[in-house]
Each structure stands twice: as structure tokens, then as C-alpha cells.
Amino acid sequence: MRAVTQSGPGGPETLTVTELPDLVPGPGEVLIHVAATAVNRADLLQRQGFYPPPPGASDVIGLECSGTIAALGDGVETWSVGEQVCALLAGGGYASQVVVPAAQVMPVPEGIDLVTAAALPEVACTVWSNVFMVAGLGPGDVFLVHGGGGGIGTFAIQLAAKTGARVFTTAGSEEKLARCRELGAEVAINYHDEDFVAVVKEATGGRGADVVLDNMGAKYLGRNVDVLADEGRLVIIGMQGGVKAELNIAQLLAKRGAVIATALRSRPVEGKSRICASVVEHVWPLVDDGSIVPVVSAVLPLDRVGDAHRLIESGDSVGKVLLTP
Numbered sequence: 001m002r003a004v005t006q007s008g009p010g011g012p013e014t015l016t017v018t019e020l021p022d023l024v025p026g027p028g029e030v031l032i033h034v035a036a037t038a039v040n041r042a043d044l045l046q047r048q049g050f051y052p053p054p055p056g057a058s059d060v061i062g063l064e065c066s067g068t069i070a071a072l073g074d075g076v077e078t079w080s081v082g083e084q085v086c087a088l089l090a091g092g093g094y095a096s097q098v099v100v101p102a103a104q105v106m107p108v109p110e111g112i113d114l115v116t117a118a119a120l121p122e123v124a125c126t127v128w129s130n131v132f133m134v135a136g137l138g139p140g141d142v143f144l145v146h147g148g149g150g151g152i153g154t155f156a157i158q159l160a161a162k163t164g165a166r167v168f169t170t171a172g173s174e175e176k177l178a179r180c181r182e183l184g185a186e187v188a189i190n191y192h193d194e195d196f197v198a199v200v201k202e203a204t205g206g207r208g209a210d211v212v213l214d215n216m217g218a219k220y221l222g223r224n225v226d227v228l229a230d231e232g233r234l235v236i237i238g239m240q241g242g243v244k245a246e247l248n249i250a251q252l253l254a255k256r257g258a259v260i261a262t263a264l265r266s267r268p269v270e271g272k273s274r275i276c277a278s279v280v281e282h283v284w285p286l287v288d289d290g291s292i293v294p295v296v297s298a299v300l301p302l303d304r305v306g307d308a309h310r311l312i313e314s315g316d317s318v319g320k321v322l323l324t325p
């Protein structure tokens with residue numbers, strides 16, 4: 001099979017496509033012939049040597065894919081050879097073949113072409129599990145998502161808006177702010193020159209946000225707690241602004257607030273499987289009927305994997321960047 005390998009940790013130039021032995025599915029796994037994979041921010045960290053794969057996962061980068069089932073491991077009865085699917089992976093996506101536990105495989109939503117389906121597993125599972133399964137966002141709630149123009153942000157805005165929440169978001173350019181509004185954000189805030197705490201508080205009559213989905217970590221911890229409404233939930237999924245910060249417990253206690261941090265990749269197969277099943281039940285119908293659309297900036301051949309990483313690092317992409325082997 002063709003797969004992206006690395007000469008050693010470093011920049012995008014360390015990524016090359018080489019031939020590796022074909023894969024064989026183990027018990028409970030399926031083999032997928034990959035139509036497309038997507039670049040995630042975690043992939044950039046793995047490339048730099050800061051985010052090693054969890055034990056047992058492939059060394060090949062790549063957390064999601066779409067493709068066609070090519071073989072079934074022992075005991076798999078839920079899928080058939082030839083079915084078109086997408087899948088949440090612990091690794092191995094930047095390749096022409098992957099093996100994955102059958103319960104992390106999902107059908108391609110109706111009306112979505114096979115390549116575009118690769119844009120969905122990571123954002124759908126991350127947003128659904130954190131914003132809804134963990135933080136319990138509901139109709140009429142105030143939701144703030146940082147980085148609204150990114151892969152996670154473009155999906156979170158749409159899903160929260162369709163749920164009937166009031167959606168606030170931050171982004172770094174006028175183009176991205178406009179796209180966020182088109183996707184359903186009531187208010188899009190330029191994080192370079194506006195204070196998101198003041199904007200959200202003013203627009204909600206001083207109440208603040210019931211749920212915040214945060215990609216910045218340390219840099220925004222204090223202001224994210226400031227912006228929380230009483231009984232608000234801050235869910236941190238990224239550390240783009242560092243890992244250590246001071247938390248004012250008295251302020252959190254007075255609000256009866258919660259600060260939660262989660263990672264999807266390192267969850268056991270059972271945890272990922274529960275999330276995938278819940279996504280298929282609750283989120284896929286909204287993709288099937290066109291209420292939520294995958295946002296894709298670029299589709300590049302796998303040989304241009306370095307350019308795909310450069311594009312994400314440049315900050316010029318909106319939504320997802322896909323690679324086709």
C-alpha cells in the first residue's frame with residue numbers, strides 16, 4: 001500500500017509517500033481502501049514529534065478516512081465488502097489502506113460524495129461528544145466556540161445552530177468571520193481586536209455562555225471562565241495557547257461552573273464506538289437532509305501532503321483540508 005512516512009520529526013518536508021506492506025484486518029476489524037483522509041491539527045504536532053500515537057496505533061499519521069470496505073476480520077457482521085463508509089481512526093489514515101475496529105466505522109451520509117465524507121468523522125465525533133454528550137447544550141442555550149473558521153468550528157457552529165442554541169464564535173479574519181455568520185453564528189468576533197467576554201456578555205444581557213468549546217487552553221482559561229454563565233460548562237479540547245494557567249476557583253465556584261478537558265484519540269475503542277454510534281443516530285440525519293454541510297477548503301493528492309500541512313499552518317484554510325491517496 002501507499003502511505004506517508006517520515007524521515008524523523010520536523011517540518012512538512014519530512015513527509016514522503018512510500019510503499020508499505022498491505023494490511024490484514026484482525027478480529028473485529030475491517031480493511032478499508034481509502035478514498036480520502038483529512039489533515040487535523042493533531043497531525044502537525046505528531047509530525048513535529050510532540051504527539052506520539054497511542055499504544056497499538058499505527059505510526060502512520062491520520063485520524064480519519066473515507067473509503068470502501070475491502071475485507072472483514074473474524075467476527076465482523078455489521079459491514080459487508082464493497083460498502084462505502086467513513087471511519088474514526090487512532091492513526092494510519094494517510095495511506096491507501098487502513099484497518100479499524102468495525103464499531104468506529106460509520107456509513108457515508110446521504111448526498112455526501114465519498115471523498116468529502118473524509119471531512120466528517122473527527123469533527124462530528126469531537127463536537128457531538130463534547131458539546132452535546134458531555135456539556136449538554138440545548139435549545140436556547142448560549143454557545144461560544146473559538147476558532148469558528150476551523151474544521152471543528154465550522155461544524156460546531158452548524159450543529160449548535162440547528163439545535164436551536166444562540167451561537168457566538170471567534171475568528172481571526174474578516175473572511176472567516178463572514179463564513180461563520182453564513183454557517184449560523186449569530187455573532188462572530190474578531191479575536192485580534194475585540195474582547196469576546198465583553199461581546200458575549202453584552203449580547204446576552206450579562207448572562208454569558210452556557211457552553212464554551214475551547215481550542216486555546218491556557219491562553220483563554222481566565223477569560224473563558226469570565227464568560228461562563230451560572231452553571232456554565234467550559235470544554236477544552238485544544239492547547240494552541242499553552243497547557244498551564246491559573247484557575248480562579250472562587251469565581252468558578254460562585255458560578256457553579258465546570259471546566260472539562262477531553263481527548264478523543266486516546267479513548268479506548270469502546271468509548272470511540274459509543275460516540276460513533278451516537279453520531280450516526282443524532283448527527284447523520286442532519287447531514288443527510290443537508291442541514292449541516294461539510295466545509296472543505298482543498299482536496300490535494302497524498303503526494304502533496306507537505307503542502308496540505310503548510311496550508312493548515314498558514315491559517316488560510318477554512319474548514320477541512322483533504323488528501324486522496
Ligand SMILES: NC(=O)c1ccc[n+]([C@@H]2O[C@H](COP(=O)([O-])OP(=O)(O)OC[C@H]3O[C@@H](n4cnc5c(N)ncnc54)[C@H](OP(=O)(O)O)[C@@H]3O)[C@@H](O)[C@H]2O)c1
Nearest residue numbers: 041126147149150151152171172191215237238262263264
Ligand atoms: N481533544 C480532542 O479530542 C480534539 C479533537 C479534534 C480537534 N481538537 C483540537 O481542536 C482545535 C481545533 O481543531 P481544528 O481541526 O478545527 O483545527 P484548525 O482547522 O487548524 O483550526 C484551528 C483554529 O484555531 C483558531 N485560532 C488560532 N488562534 C486563535 C485565537 N487566538 N483565538 C481563537 N481562535 C484561534 C484558528 O482561527 P483563525 O484561522 O481564524 O485564526 C482556527 O480556526 C485544535 O486545537 C485541535 O487540536 C481536539
